[in-house]
Amino acid sequence: MTEQQTTTESVPLSSLSLDQLVQLSQGLGRKADAIREQRAHLKRLIDARLAAGERDGDAQRTASDGNATAAGAVIEASAT
Amino acid sequence: MSSLIFNRALELWARGSIDFDTDSFKVMLTTSAYTEDKDAHDFRNDVTNEVSGTGYTAGGNSVTVSVTLDTANDRVDISLGGTTWTSSTITARKAVYYKARGGASSADELVAVNDFGSDVVTSSGTFTLNASTMRIQN
Numbered sequence: 001m002t003e004q005q006t007t008t009e010s011v012p013l014s015s016l017s018l019d020q021l022v023q024l025s026q027g028l029g030r031k032a033d034a035i036r037e038q039r040a041h042l043k044r045l046i047d048a049r050l051a052a053g054e055r056d057g058d059a060q061r062t063a064s065d066g067n068a069t070a071a072g073a074v075i076e077a078s079a080t
Numbered sequence: 081m082s083s084l085i086f087n088r089a090l091e092l093w094a095r096g097s098i099d100f101d102t103d104s105f106k107v108m109l110t111t112s113a114y115t116e117d118k119d120a121h122d123f124r125n126d127v128t129n130e131v132s133g134t135g136y137t138a139g140g141n142s143v144t145v146s147v148t149l150d151t152a153n154d155r156v157d158i159s160l161g162g163t164t165w166t167s168s169t170i171t172a173r174k175a176v177y178y179k180a181r182g183g184a185s186s187a188d189e190l191v192a193v194n195d196f197g198s199d200v201v202t203s204s205g206t207f208t209l210n211a212s213t214m215r216i217q218n
């Protein structure tokens with residue numbers, strides 16, 4: 001087995017060419033798009049489970065001292 | 081049922097009859113027996129099965145409401161403030177927010193319902209209702 005090593009080099013942004021800056025920006029944009037898609041997928045899962053009435057088990061309970069907390073909610077209305 | 085915004089609240093907001101920045105709002109608690117109807121329920125007198133018990137006064141508590149524009153996420157968040165009922169012995173399942181005009185319940189416009197998902201019970205303790213957010217997503 002050949003062990004692969006990764007070396008990270010820090011380069012000042014000001015030293016990059018315009019093309020390199022554009023490529024860097026595009027790369028970050030692709031990562032942002034991927035994260036946005038993952039977030040949307042998670043939101044769909046959360047919405048489906050909330051719609052089914054699921055709540056965190058410890059969101060509301062009566063403590064031994066008689067206190068209790070009711071969780072807040074995000075209630076959405078869509079303009080789209 | 082789940083948490084919801086009453087349709088009339090959105091209409092009145094659009095018509096300028098509800099100002100979430102300057103109007104007065106309150107939140108009342110109900111038992112699980114109250115079945116909200118986002119179409120048919122528009123004023124407080126439509127709400128049934130309000131809780132009763134030590135430490136709770138009919139009509140509920142005043143809350144702070146504020147509006148935040150979130151341009152990064154293209155939405156408006158209306159924070160419906162939380163509150164507490166100290167030294168209370170009550171069982172509640174839902175919190176109903178409404179515009180409090182200070183008079184008849186038939187004049188108080190309903191805003192939203194937060195369904196806790198299960199009963200929340202205090203026994204000579206503090207009932208804490210955490211804040212909710214009414215989100216208008218563009």
